[in-house]
Amino acid sequence: MKNILIPTNYNPDSFEAMRMAADFRKSVNPRITMLSTTGVSDSISELLFPQNWASFDPAKQRSLFETWSNYARKEGMTSLNVSQHHQYGLSRPIVGQILERYEIDLVLVPFSFHDSKVTIERTLLSLLRESKIPVMLLPAHSDYSSEIHRGLYLGDKPMMPRSPVSDFPFHIIDQSMIPKEEAKSVKAVIKKLRINLIVLAKGKERSASEPLKEYGLPVLTI
Amino acid sequence: MKIRNKIALVFTLLTGTVLLLLSSFVYVVTLGHIHDNFFIRLNTRVSIAAEIRYADVHGEVLAVLRERHLQRLPGETEMFFDNERTSPSLISALPELPVSFSEDLLSNGSGQYHVGFWHYSAIAYRSDSGEHVVLLKAFDESGAEQAAFLRSVLVVGFFTSCLVVFGIGRLFARQIIKPISAINAQVNTITASDLGQRLPASVNKDEIAQLTTTFNTMLDRLETAFELQSNFISNASHELRTPLTAILGESEVILSAPRSTTEYVDSIRAISDEAKKLDELTSSLLRLCQISFDGKKQKLEMVMMDEVLMGVKILLDKRAPGNMARILIQTVDAEPEGFALMCVRNWIEVAIMNIILNSIKYSDNKEVLVTLTGNNQHFMIRISDDGIGIPADELPHILQPFFRGRNTVRYDGFGIGLPLAARIVKLHSGTFEVISREGSGTQVTLKFPVVATD
Numbered sequence: 107m108k109n110i111l112i113p114t115n116y117n118p119d120s121f122e123a124m125r126m127a128a129d130f131r132k133s134v135n136p137r138i139t140m141l142s143t144t145g146v147s148d149s150i151s152e153l154l155f156p157q158n159w160a161s162f163d164p165a166k167q168r169s170l171f172e173t174w175s176n177y178a179r180k181e182g183m184t185s186l187n188v189s190q191h192h193q194y195g196l197s198r199p200i201v202g203q204i205l206e207r208y209e210i211d212l213v214l215v216p217f218s219f220h221d222s223k224v225t226i227e228r229t230l231l232s233l234l235r236e237s238k239i240p241v242m243l244l245p246a247h248s249d250y251s252s253e254i255h256r257g258l259y260l261g262d263k264p265m266m267p268r269s270p271v272s273d274f275p276f277h278i279i280d281q282s283m284i285p286k287e288e289a290k291s292v293k294a295v296i297k298k299l300r301i302n303l304i305v306l307a308k309g310k311e312r313s314a315s316e317p318l319k320e321y322g323l324p325v326l327t328i
Numbered sequence: 329m330k331i332r333n334k335i336a337l338v339f340t341l342l343t344g345t346v347l348l349l350l351s352s353f354v355y356v357v358t359l360g361h362i363h364d365n366f367f368i369r370l371n372t373r374v375s376i377a378a379e380i381r382y383a384d385v386h387g388e389v390l391a392v393l394r395e396r397h398l399q400r401l402p403g404e405t406e407m408f409f410d411n412e413r414t415s416p417s418l419i420s421a422l423p424e425l426p427v428s429f430s431e432d433l434l435s436n437g438s439g440q441y442h443v444g445f446w447h448y449s450a451i452a453y454r455s456d457s458g459e460h461v462v463l464l465k466a467f468d469e470s471g472a473e474q475a476a477f478l479r480s481v482l483v484v485g486f487f488t489s490c491l492v493v494f495g496i497g498r499l500f501a502r503q504i505i506k507p508i509s510a511i512n513a514q515v516n517t518i519t520a521s522d523l524g525q526r527l528p529a530s531v532n533k534d535e536i537a538q539l540t541t542t543f544n545t546m547l548d549r550l551e552t553a554f555e556l557q558s559n560f561i562s563n564a565s566h567e568l569r570t571p572l573t574a575i576l577g578e579s580e581v582i583l584s585a586p587r588s589t590t591e592y593v594d595s596i597r598a599i600s601d602e603a604k605k606l607d608e609l610t611s612s613l614l615r616l617c618q619i620s621f622d623g624k625k626q627k628l629e630m631v632m633m634d635e636v637l638m639g640v641k642i643l644l645d646k647r648a649p650g651n652m653a654r655i656l657i658q659t660v661d662a663e664p665e666g667f668a669l670m671c672v673r674n675w676i677e678v679a680i681m682n683i684i685l686n687s688i689k690y691s692d693n694k695e696v697l698v699t700l701t702g703n704n705q706h707f708m709i710r711i712s713d714d715g716i717g718i719p720a721d722e723l724p725h726i727l728q729p730f731f732r733g734r735n736t737v738r739y740d741g742f743g744i745g746l747p748l749a750a751r752i753v754k755l756h757s758g759t760f761e762v763i764s765r766e767g768s769g770t771q772v773t774l775k776f777p778v779v780a781t782d
Contacts, residue, residue, distance in 0.1 A: 257714060277771075
C-alpha cells in the first residue's frame with residue numbers, strides 16, 4: 107500500500123483524508139496524489155469562450171495546502187510526497203490510465219467529494235468504484251479514529267480467499283471469524299472488537315453509503 | 329605467472345597464429361605465381377628451340393632472332409629426342425624427372441616440372457622427318473631471389489609483429505588490471521578492526537564497478553556482523569552477569585554471619601529465583617544458537633496453522649492465565665490447504681508464543697488480537713496490541729539480540745524473544761513485519777507462502 111489517490115474538490119474535509127493517508131505512510135510510506143476534475147462541455151460556443159472551468163475554489167485549495175503544510179511540518183512529514191493532478195473531462199480509459207500512471211493501490215474519498223452533486227465528480231467516483239482498486243469512503247464527521255486498526259468485513263458470503271487482505275496494514279475480521287454467540291448484531295461486534303472500519307466486497311449487492319451512515323465509520327470496498 | 333603476462337601472451341599467441349597463417353598463405357601463393365611466370369617464359373623458348381631445329385624454312389632466321397633478342401636463361405639447356413619412343417630416353421637422360429612428366433608429355437603433347445627453382449618444360453613436335461621431343465631446362469634465378477626476399481620479409485615481419493603485439497598486450501593488460509590492482513591494494517589495508525573503510529565507487533558500470541560494489545556490500549555485511557557479534561557478546565555477558573552477581577552477593581551476605589532458618593530459606597529462594605532467570609536466559613540463548621546454525625538439520629513436517637494457533641492458545645492459557653488474547657481464524661472451506669506450512673512445529677509455536685507473550689506483557693495484559701487470514705498466494709498471522717509501542721528510531725534495531733527499547737525499563741525481559749521469532753519465520757521462508765507507534769500499540773505480521781498442493 108504505497109500510493110494513495112484522494113479525489114477531491116479541496117473542501118476542508120480533504121485534510122482528514124490526507125491525514126489518514128499520512129498515517130498509512132508511517133507504516134508503508136505512501137505517495138499521496140490529489141485528483142481534481144473539471145467537466146468539458148460538448149457545446150462549441152462554450153469551448154470557444156471558456157468561463158471559469160475549475161469546479162473548485164482556488165482559495166480552498168490554497169487553504170487546504172496551507173493547513174497540510176503546517177500539519178506536515180509539525181509532525182515531521184516534510185519528505186512526504188504529495189502531488190496534484192487536475193483532469194479536464196473524464197472517461198473510463200482516462201481514469202484507468204490515471205490509476206496506472208500513479209500506480210494507485212488505495213483510493214481515499216473524503217465525505218464532501220462522496221456527497222458532491224457535481225456531475226463530473228459523481229462520474230469520477232462511480233468510475234473509481236468500478237475499478238479493481240480498493241476504495242475507502244470517509245464519514246462526514248472527523249471524530250472517527252484516523253488510525254485504522256481493525257476492519258470488519260460485512261458480506262453475505264465469507265471473505266473470498268483471493269481478497270487482498272494481506273496488503274492492508276490493519277486487521278480485517280470476517281464476520282465468519284467471530285463466534286456466533288458474539289456476532290448477534292454488527293453494532294455489538296463493532297463495540298466489542300473496537301472495530302474502526304467497515305469492509306465490503308465490491309459489487310452491487312450493497313451500497314457503501316448505507317453502512318457509512320449507519321455505523322459512522324469509514325467504509326472500504328475491496 | 330601474473331595475469332598481466334598471461335593476458336599479453338594469449339593476445340600474442342592469437343595474433344601470432346593469425347599472422348603465421350596469413351604469411352604462409354602469401355608465401356605459397358606468391359611462389360606459385362613465380363613458377364607460373366617462369367614456365368610461360370620457358371614454354372615460349374621450348375617452342376622456338378623446336379622451330380629452329382626442325383622447321384625447314386624459318387629455322388635459321390629464328391636462330392638469329394633468338395641470339396639477337398632473347399637473353400639466355402641461367403643454366404638453360406636444350407635437349408632433343410628424335411624419332412624414338414621418348415619415355416625411356418627421357419628417364420634415362422634426366423633421372424630426376426618423375427614418370428608422370430613423360431606420361432603427361434605422351435598424353436597431352438607437353439609437360440612441365442620443377443625441382444626447387446630448376447624448371448623443365450618439354451613439348452612433342454611433329455615435323456616432316458617424324459616425331460620429336462624437345463625439352464628445355466633452366467634455373468629461375470630471379471624467382472629464387474624473390475622467394476628468398478619474401479621469406480625473409482615475412483619471417484622478420486612475423487617476429488617483429490609478435491614482439492610489438494606482446495608489448496602492446498602487456499600495456500593493455502596493465503591498463504585492464506590496474507583497477508583490480510588498486511582494489512587489491514585498498515582491500516589489503518582493510519583489517520578486522522577497521523571495517524569502516526570502503527572501496528572508492530567507480531563511475532563506470534563495468535565488471536570492475538560490480539566487483540567494487542560486491543566488495544563494499546560484503547564489507548557492509550561483515551561490519552554489521554562484527555558489530556552484532558560485538559554487541560551480542562557484551563549484552564550476553566551483561567545479562568549473564570546480572571543474576572550471577574545477585575547470586576554471589578546474596579550468598580556472601582548470608583554466609584557472612586550466622587542466620588536464622590527463615591533468613592536462610594529467604595536467601596536460598598532469592599538465589600533460586602536468580603538461578604531460574606539464568607537458566608531461562610541460557611536456554612533462550614541455546615535455542616537462538618541452534619536456530620541460527622542448525623536450521624537445515626531439523627525435521628520438517630506439514631502443519632496446519634489454524635491448529636498451531638489453537639495449540640498456542642491452550643499453552644498460553646497455561647503460561648499466562650487470565651490473558652486477553654483473542655484468536656480469530658478466517659473460514660477457508662473452499663481451500664482447506666490454504667494454511668498449510670512445511671515447518672518445524674515446535675519452532676513455529678515458540679515464535680508465535682513469543683510474539684503474543686510480548687504483546688501481552690507490553691500492553692499490560694490488554695486485549696491482544698491474533699488473526700489468521702490469507703489469499704491464494706500467502707497466508708498471514710497478524711498479532712496486534714494496544715501496548716506501549718516502539719519508538720520510531722528504535723524500530724530498525726528490534727531484531728538485534730538483547731536490544732530493548734528505552735520505554736521497556738519497567739518490564740522484565742532479555743530482548744531475545746522477537747529476534748528468535750524473526751529468525752524462525754525467516755527460516756520457514758516467511759516475512760516478519762513490525763508496524764508500531766509509541767504509545768499506541770504494535771502490530772506484527774508473519775506472512776508465509778501458500779504450499780503448492782499439486
